[in-house]
Amino acid sequence: MRTPSRWHRIRDVVLSTDRRRRTLVAMALLALVLMTSSAGVMLMVATASSAVNAVAVQWWAAISVGGMVVMTAFIRSGETARLSDPSLTVPQMVWTITSGAVAYVLAGDARGVVPAVLAMILFFGTFGLTVAEVIGIGVYALLAFGCAVAATTRFNASPFGYLDTAYALMVLIVLGGSIALNLRIQRIRARLQEQREALAQALAVNRDLATRDELTGLPNRRAMQDLMELERRRSLRSGRPLLLAQLDIDHFKRVNDSHGHAMGDRALQAFAGAVRASVRDTDVLARWGGEEFVLLLSDTRINDARDLLERVRAAVAAMEIPHTSGTLSLTVSAGLAQHVPHDTLELTLERADLALYTAKSLGRNRVAVAPSPRRGSRSHSAQT
Known part of the structure; x- marks a missing residue:
């Protein structure tokens, strides 16, 4: 039997040897990388702009990334296997949307980058959700960013200007487009599932016809x-x-x-x-x-x-x-x-x-x- 290479041993330690858990951990790690990258962008903005509260951004980055680390570790432990959502897709999306809404408030003039991150989050999480969950996540995102837009003016101590209106409209466009796209994907998934079931049934009938006498039902x-x-x-x-x-x-x-x-x-x-x-x-x-x-x-x-x-x-x-x-x-x-x-x-x-x-x-x-x-x-x- 071939001895596993060092890379394979490291992969097994990080991702687990269980095939299903390995997939879940890999997806969670991808979400963690995305969150870490978003935090890096926010820290860069805080460093370059004196109008952004660097300390607040640092705390935001630590809490946002830390939450994803905790959920990834929980998935890796296997404790989520008995849950109805073992990948923690809904908690991860709620966490990242909340984090994005807070980032919108903290980013100041650079908050125009947040809608792109939001779109990526919503699209990334759609494949593991039901239609009801997609709608629920979309409504929560609308509420969260509505509160963020409302809080922006007071937090930044500046009047609501044309850029704020543009950013708010962009958030609404991204949210509406993402929800519509997610629902479309869900309908495609449902249609593909129906087609797979129909194909499986047809294959079962063909196998039965290939081995059974149609008149008597006996083996042929x-x-x-x-x-x-x-x-x-x-x-x-x-x-x-x-x-x-x-x-x-x-x-x-x-x-x-x-x-x-x-x-x-x-x-x-x-x-x-x-x-x-x-x-x-x-x-x-x-x-x-x-x-x-x-x-x-x-x-x-x-x-x-x-x-x-x-x-x-x-x-x-x-x-x-x-x-x-x-x-x-x-x-x-x-x-x-x-x-x-x-x-x-x-x-x-x-x-x-x-x-x-x-x-x-x-x-x-x-x-x-x-x-x-x-x-x-x-x-x-x-x-x-």
């Missing part, structure tokens, strides 16, 4: 081949018996010719239901093609399997399928073969098919069992 030939191969490997490892049976509805062509294909479809559905009701939950019945079916019996002795097929035969013979001119009865013939270790499934199915041929040649409506092949040879006979 392709799915059954995969299941048989899986059971063959399992049987080879465990040494438990594996048996395959070929089932064929007797004289099914007469049903289609005499009563039509719609009645034939109903007969196939009724047959599948009767067989499934007669076998165990662990047995797998598949439609092999037309009126032919394959039954997979795992961990079953040959005599028990034959008794089970006799129950199936009796259940099918007892069916009465109503139609326009009365009722329809069916019978089934079955050929059973036990899989021999290291033989192919195709050979086992061939032996089951030969046993089925024997059952039909003996008068149908019966079960025939294929004898085990002799070592070194392939037997094509069957016993009843």
Whole structure:
């Protein structure tokens, strides 16, 4: 196993080894970097302008960045994982909007930079919010900056001039545009989510159609081949018996010719239901093609399997399928073969098919069992 590099070890310490928490911490660190950068800009303004209260800006910077540091550390600790908002998106946005409103008051003539920072904050936090949260954050931002605009004149001890009006209008434009953009993004996200769900449902239907017979709901030939191969490997490892049976509805062509294909479809559905009701939950019945079916019996002795097929035969013979001119009865013939270790499934199915041929040649409506092949040879006979 490769030893992690120093960079990977540092990354794991900072971001955590948990994949989901690592993403949350990375986003929180990005928000912290943005807040730190904004604080740096404010400190630069305070240094360059004698009209700005440098001490107040320094306190503002320490409190604003410190709050983000606390929330980032809280996320990194994993304590937020049990919260409905583990990324603390709403608290972070409320904190940064409040910080921005205070910065607007403190920045003096340089407060024109605050709307750009505000837009970045609102856009950055939108992806983890619901529509209600976006609206709530927008309303809070309007109130916070409304109070900031109102407090600016008194704090700076100067009359409300055209620059103050321009800045206030810019804040309103940024807030309105950001809220509208956020709501648009939320609608796009909702539409994409609906499309993903529809696509997932369509894929599930396609997977089901690829593995299920549409008429009977049974596994189709392709799915059954995969299941048989899986059971063959399992049987080879465990040494438990594996048996395959070929089932064929007797004289099914007469049903289609005499009563039509719609009645034939109903007969196939009724047959599948009767067989499934007669076998165990662990047995797998598949439609092999037309009126032919394959039954997979795992961990079953040959005599028990034959008794089970006799129950199936009796259940099918007892069916009465109503139609326009009365009722329809069916019978089934079955050929059973036990899989021999290291033989192919195709050979086992061939032996089951030969046993089925024997059952039909003996008068149908019966079960025939294929004898085990002799070592070194392939037997094509069957016993009843």
